[in-house]
Amino acid sequence: GAVVSQHPSRVICKSGTSVKIECRSLDFQATTMFWYRQFPKKSLMLMATSNEGSKATYEQGVEKDKFLINHASLTLSTLTVTSAHPEDSSFYICSARPLSGTYYNEQFFGPGTRLTVL
Amino acid sequence: RKEVEQDPGPFNVPEGATVAFNCTYSNSASQSFFWYRQDCRKEPKLLMSVYSSGNEDGRFTAQLNRASQYISLLIRDSKLSDSATYLCVVGPQGGKLIFGQGTELSVKP
Numbered sequence: 001g002a003v004v005s006q007h008p009s010r011v012i013c014k015s016g017t018s019v020k021i022e023c024r025s026l027d028f029q030a031t032t033m034f035w036y037r038q039f040p041k042k043s044l045m046l047m048a049t050s051n052e053g054s055k056a057t058y059e060q061g062v063e064k065d066k067f068l069i070n071h072a073s074l075t076l077s078t079l080t081v082t083s084a085h086p087e088d089s090s091f092y093i094c095s096a097r098p099l100s101g102t103y104y105n106e107q108f109f110g111p112g113t114r115l116t117v118l
Numbered sequence: 119r120k121e122v123e124q125d126p127g128p129f130n131v132p133e134g135a136t137v138a139f140n141c142t143y144s145n146s147a148s149q150s151f152f153w154y155r156q157d158c159r160k161e162p163k164l165l166m167s168v169y170s171s172g173n174e175d176g177r178f179t180a181q182l183n184r185a186s187q188y189i190s191l192l193i194r195d196s197k198l199s200d201s202a203t204y205l206c207v208v209g210p211q212g213g214k215l216i217f218g219q220g221t222e223l224s225v226k227p
Contacts, residue, residue: 032213034214034215036217042219043205043217043218043219043220044162044205044217045217046214046215046216046217049213049214091159093161093162095215097213106164106167107213107215109161109162109163110161111160111161112160112161114159
């Protein structure tokens, strides 16, 4: 149990395009999902906390108009990188925290999406 | 000062060695503590939660010292498959996780 999927796993796009990444909790419900970014040889940096049915909370320095987050249901959150540029190339990882149950207070990570902007 | 700071690494050890990782955190109000393992180009996977009383899972032992704001991970009888980056993770209130920069471990035959 507690499986999180991400789609797509890899995307290559041209500069200026927008890219949508989906994060799904497959066998549990999550009111809260988190979006992270990881550059090569660096640690995960929290970008934003996604709350079902309300606005996301962004970390300092993360542009909310650049990284649009929608958490429309208890099992799906999306991150859209708008007008992507080469500096947005990174490994984007989501995580989800179960609403309740044995694994409450743990976060389960998706497999990540590797974005390359040309 | 970084919120979560780990040994810089990398650690290169022979099979069977015992290796210890250290981690300090700055927020004294932190509520939860974890060690995650991350393989190259993969997502982090939970290795173990860390409790004040210390906890052990097979070859892995984690310790927490709240007074010193210090966390450790000990790996005994290291295996080739233990090669990975180990992430010290601290949870302040509110469910967020703060990741350390990671310590790379390479176990050699």
